[in-house]
Structures are given as structure tokens and as C-alpha cells.
Amino acid sequence: MTTLRTTLDAGSADYAAAAEAMTTKLTEVEAEYAKAIAGGGPEKLERHRGRGKLTARERIELLVDEDSPFLELCPLAAWGSDFQVGASLVTGIGVVEGVECMIVANDPTVRGGTSNPWTLRKSFRANEIIEQNRLPVISLVESGGADLPTQKEVFIPGGRMFRDLTRASAAGIPTISLVFGNSTAGGAYIPGMSDHVVMIKDRSKVFLGGPPLVKMATGEESDDESLGGAEMHARTSGLADYFAADEQDAIRIGRQIVKRLNWNKQGPAPRAEVIDPLYDPEELLGIVPTDLKIPFDPREVIARVVDGSDFDEFKPLYGSSLVTGWAELHGYPIGILANARGVLFSEEAQKATQFIQLANRSNTPLLFLHNTTGYMVGKEYEQGGIIKHGAMMINAVSNSTVPHISLLIGASYGAGHYGMCGRAYDPRFLFAWPSAKSAVMGPAQLAGVISIVGRAAAEARGRAFDEDADAAMRAMVEAQIEAESLPMFLSGRLFDDGVIDPRDTRTVLGMCLSAIHNAPIKGAESFGVFRM
Known part of the structure; x- marks a missing residue:
């Protein structure tokens, strides 16, 4: 039998303490997320709405298919910095006319939607996801360009935003811009380099330099409309492909563009019949102990995430500090590596290496569930080859070409973070539970x-x-x-794609797997030299 059997006692004192601690941490995360939602604050929001405009998130809500989820990415970007939480940008994956798209929306209530150093990092992360997973991108543009006081950190690296957009187009990934307001200087190049551009009557203003700059540079007197208005770009310059009456009309046109893309996923389709896990996802709140030094069984997590709680474990008696095996999640095949007792020994490293090779042979995406203190140290283990065995696992992770997803649920320390596909190893997506911690060591x-x-x-x-x-x-x-080492600190620096509620794990992973399958799923045909 491959169906997991739970031994979790949801009525125990330990479970109750862990669930209470997790709930407290979730409350803290939600309070910080609320700061991102609040944008520039009540006064700026009121002024924005007073102009008859929708907020960035309201635009997204109208754009995506009714009652479909929106997976927001990096919502805590810039946390702990001098900039607004969220970095004046909303990014995420939403379904538009049945097509999964990356949606990137400037928040004009935060310093006019200008780009600061954290905005760039968030944009670059979105562009990585677009490229790796072949996601059509819809830019909801209303930006004053670079945040001038930080131009020394924005101007030179910022050109990558436009390079990435044109490379996506060259790769056959559709790029769409809906322009909702001013799109000045660098902001003008987003529509300028997009495949499809929608502008709004009397609202969209797209120019490299506004009237004051033109006056200073050339002495020419001009006004916004003749210099860069929507009607001018629709009738004269040709920059606008569609001329919308208002914001709602622009969103309608944007949806119509996606409908006409004739977009097809290149990865295999999921199994049609999907079986829910046998166990209540609510119980995920109390699985991770309050003290991460106390081990817990990751099978309890797996049983509440995978289809039918069905998990075909690989090498269960060998290298038992690392659980490996096969499952399906929302109908998609997946291989799972999950730390069971924190420390990785030589046996675990060798087991992981073989398992990763098998996943690449069968073109199966991999999910890494982190709870590791790193590779074992000490004379006995050094003499036993822990360095070469750990390097073997890291080699396999580095050269594996099937998609990887990482989820930090407990500790993720030292080289164990690398071996379990940390951020530096380019997982397609990386999320954290509020219980997670990551650093060079405890x-x-x-x-x-x-x-x-x-x-x-x-x-x-x-x-x-x-x-x-x-x-x-x-x-x-x-x-x-x-x-x-706490999740909000790491998430603020974009070392993950978001801190998620454990109860949402199955949904988040399912959305990621679905997005991943927009691109072909192809395993590696060779790896680096394994030091035996």
C-alpha cells in the first residue's frame, strides 16, 4: 500500500502549542501584507480614486477570470527597508480567458508607481518566472519611471527590464501592455517594447520626456495630449494598437487579446481525475513544532498535500533522514525530497542524487520540502566522504533540468539549503511557511x-x-x-516568492505546477562529474 497513514494527534498538547504558534506567526505576516495592500496610504488611495481610477489590485481583479485565484508573488518585497512594503509593484500569476499569465501592475499610489531598487528586483524575479515557464505577460502600466533620488541604483541595472521584455517576445512569449495613466521616461519603454498595447482616452500619457523636460531640452512648448496622449498614439505615432474608452474597456480589450493568442501549453496535461488528500489540510497548522530542534515527520505534510495521500516512497530504509518518493499533485506527477530529521548524512546525499537522476530520466518535476540543519560534520563523517557526497547531491540539483519547487517548512541551514535547491539554485518557485528559518547555521x-x-x-x-x-x-x-533568518526578513529581500499559509500549500503548489507546464518538461541528459 502506498497510501500514507497519519499518526498525528490533533488533540495533543504539543499539536495545540504548535498550531497556536503558527497562527500567531500568520497574524504577523498578514499585518505586513496589509501594508502592501494599503499602498501609499488612505490619503493617496482617496486621491487616486477621486480621479476615477481603479487601484492596481482592483485592475487585476477585473482582468482575471471570475472566481479564479490570483497567486501573488513577492508581496513582502522591500520589507524592513526604507521603501513601502510591496515595492510599489504587484506581481503574480492569474488566469485570463483560460490562459495562465504573469501580471505585473504598478501601484501609482506609492510615489507615482516609480521604480526603486526593490521594484527592480521584484520585476527581475517576475521576468525570470516568465522566461522559465513561458508565461504570457500582461503589464498594467502607470509609472513615473525611475525613483530619481535612488537613480544611481536604478538607472544602469534597470535596462534589464526592457531587455527581458524583448527577449520574451523573441522567444514567442506574448507581451501585452495596458496603459492606465502616465508612463514616463523608462516607463514608456514597457508599452514601446510590448507586442500588444492598449491606451485609454484622456488617461494614458506615454512620452520619454514630459512637457517640462521638453521645454528644458529643446525650448519647445507642448501639452500632455499632443506630446503623448492616447489619441495621438492611436492616430499619429502608431504606438497604441487599441484605443479604449475607460479603464474597464481597456481591461475588456486586454482579455480579448489573450483570448485571440491561440495559446497552448507545451508540457503534458494533468490526470483528468484528481483525488483530494485523505486528511484535513487544517491540520498542517500544528505539524511543525515550536522548537525546530524537535524533529517531525514530513510524511504528515505530504499526506495533506498530495492527491489521495498516495506516496510511493523510494529507498525508505536507506538514508532515512531524507524522505524521497513519487506522488501526484492536482493530477501532475511529482517527485518529492523532504528532510525528516534535519541532518543530511552521506547516505541521504547519495540517495538524493540517484532520485534526482531518476526524476530527470522520467521528466518528472521535483518538490523539495526543507527542514535541514545541513550536512553532518565531524571526523568520522569527513573521513567517510561527506564533502564528496554532499557535492554529489549539489551537482545533481545544479544540473537537473526538470522544474524544481522549494518549500521551506522548518530550518534550512548551511549547505543543506543548497542541496535542497535553495534560491541560488534557481527553483522555478520558492515559498516559505511562517515557521521557516534560513541562515548559514543556527x-x-x-x-x-x-x-x-x-x-x-x-x-x-x-x-x-x-x-x-x-x-x-x-x-x-x-x-x-x-x-x-526569519521568513519576513528573507521575503523582504526576495529570497523567496512569498510566505504562505500552510493550509494553502496544496493550492499554491498546484498553481505553480500548472504554470510550469506552459513550458516543455525535459530532464537532463548529463550531469557534472560525480566524485565517487
Whole structure:
């Protein structure tokens, strides 16, 4: 039998404590997400609506198919920085006329929708997803171009936005721009480089330089409409392909464009009949202990995520700190690697390497469920070849060409983060639960290492070791690393694509798998040299 059997006791005190801790963390995440939704704040929102305009999220809601989900990506970008949470941009995957599209919408209530350094990083991440998964892109444009006070960080790298857009078009990926307001300077190149452009009467203003700049540069007197108005671009310059009456009409035209794309997915279709998991996804709230040093069985997560809770485990008796096996999720075949007891030994690394090779042979996407403290250290393990075995696993992950999805549910420390396909290894999508932590090592271990090095240095110089200063240093370092390893900190720096509610895991992963299958699914035919 391959159907997983749960041993989770949802009535236990440990479960209740874990669920309560997770709920508290979710509340904190939601409070920060609310800041992104709030945009520039009540006053800016009121002014924007007073002009008869929809907000970025209202535009998206009208654009996507009725009652279809919208998977927002990187909503906490810029968290902890001097810029508004969300980085004045809304990005995500939505279904338009039955076609999964990447939607990128400027938030004009935040500094006029201008692009700051975090906006660029968020845009670049969206462009990576577009390219890797062959997603048509719809840009909802209303931007004042670069945020001028930060131009030194925006101007030079910012050109990549336009390069990526033209490369998508060259690759046969449709690019569509709906222009809702001012689209100035760099913002003008988004419609300028899109395949399809919709502009709105008396609203859209697209120019490289507005009237004041033209006056300064050439001495010419001009007005917005004759310089870059929608009617001018529709009748004279030819930049506008469609001339909309208002915002709702522009969205209607945008949907019609997508309908006429004749877009077909290049990956295999999912199984028609999809069976829900046997166990309640609500129970995902209490699986991860409050203390990540306490191990938990990732099969309990898998049982509440995969179709029919059906999991065909691979090598269950070998390298048991890593669970590997085959399943389906919303009808799509998937291979799963999940950390069971944190530490990765040589056996786990070799098992993972073989499993990744098999997934590539069968063209099966991979899901990595992180809860690892890294590869095992110590004389016995070094002599046993932990470096070459860990390198073998990382080699396999690096050269695997089937799509990867990573989900951080617990710890993700050290090289274990790499071996489990962390951000640097280009997973198609990477999400985190509020319980997750990621750093070079745990806070106590890192502070302890610094302390040991400092003590050895003092002894080598023949100096007395200051125990009080060492204790203060350890406390400070532990607090710093703890704060820097939390999901909101990492998400703010776009090291993941979002912090998700555990109960939404199956839906989020299903949407990602569906999006992934817009592109061909093809495994690697060769890997790097495995040091045996």
C-alpha cells in the first residue's frame, strides 16, 4: 500500500502549542501584507480614486477570470527597508480567458508607481518566472519611471527590464501592455517594447520626456495630449494598437487579446481525475513544532498535500533522514525530497542524487520540502566522504533540468539549503511557511563558533579572555542571526516568492505546477562529474 497513514494527534498538547504558534506567526505576516495592500496610504488611495481610477489590485481583479485565484508573488518585497512594503509593484500569476499569465501592475499610489531598487528586483524575479515557464505577460502600466533620488541604483541595472521584455517576445512569449495613466521616461519603454498595447482616452500619457523636460531640452512648448496622449498614439505615432474608452474597456480589450493568442501549453496535461488528500489540510497548522530542534515527520505534510495521500516512497530504509518518493499533485506527477530529521548524512546525499537522476530520466518535476540543519560534520563523517557526497547531491540539483519547487517548512541551514535547491539554485518557485528559518547555521551555533575563534585568538596572543564581553557578543550575534533568518526578513529581500499559509500549500503548489507546464518538461541528459 502506498497510501500514507497519519499518526498525528490533533488533540495533543504539543499539536495545540504548535498550531497556536503558527497562527500567531500568520497574524504577523498578514499585518505586513496589509501594508502592501494599503499602498501609499488612505490619503493617496482617496486621491487616486477621486480621479476615477481603479487601484492596481482592483485592475487585476477585473482582468482575471471570475472566481479564479490570483497567486501573488513577492508581496513582502522591500520589507524592513526604507521603501513601502510591496515595492510599489504587484506581481503574480492569474488566469485570463483560460490562459495562465504573469501580471505585473504598478501601484501609482506609492510615489507615482516609480521604480526603486526593490521594484527592480521584484520585476527581475517576475521576468525570470516568465522566461522559465513561458508565461504570457500582461503589464498594467502607470509609472513615473525611475525613483530619481535612488537613480544611481536604478538607472544602469534597470535596462534589464526592457531587455527581458524583448527577449520574451523573441522567444514567442506574448507581451501585452495596458496603459492606465502616465508612463514616463523608462516607463514608456514597457508599452514601446510590448507586442500588444492598449491606451485609454484622456488617461494614458506615454512620452520619454514630459512637457517640462521638453521645454528644458529643446525650448519647445507642448501639452500632455499632443506630446503623448492616447489619441495621438492611436492616430499619429502608431504606438497604441487599441484605443479604449475607460479603464474597464481597456481591461475588456486586454482579455480579448489573450483570448485571440491561440495559446497552448507545451508540457503534458494533468490526470483528468484528481483525488483530494485523505486528511484535513487544517491540520498542517500544528505539524511543525515550536522548537525546530524537535524533529517531525514530513510524511504528515505530504499526506495533506498530495492527491489521495498516495506516496510511493523510494529507498525508505536507506538514508532515512531524507524522505524521497513519487506522488501526484492536482493530477501532475511529482517527485518529492523532504528532510525528516534535519541532518543530511552521506547516505541521504547519495540517495538524493540517484532520485534526482531518476526524476530527470522520467521528466518528472521535483518538490523539495526543507527542514535541514545541513550536512553532518565531524571526523568520522569527513573521513567517510561527506564533502564528496554532499557535492554529489549539489551537482545533481545544479544540473537537473526538470522544474524544481522549494518549500521551506522548518530550518534550512548551511549547505543543506543548497542541496535542497535553495534560491541560488534557481527553483522555478520558492515559498516559505511562517515557521521557516534560513541562515548559514543556527544562531547559537554561529555565535558559539565566533566565541571559540575569539577564545583561541586570545590564547594565541597570551591575553586574558574577557568572559563578560564574550557573553554580550554571543547574545548580540544570536539576536541578529535570529532576526535575519526569519521568513519576513528573507521575503523582504526576495529570497523567496512569498510566505504562505500552510493550509494553502496544496493550492499554491498546484498553481505553480500548472504554470510550469506552459513550458516543455525535459530532464537532463548529463550531469557534472560525480566524485565517487
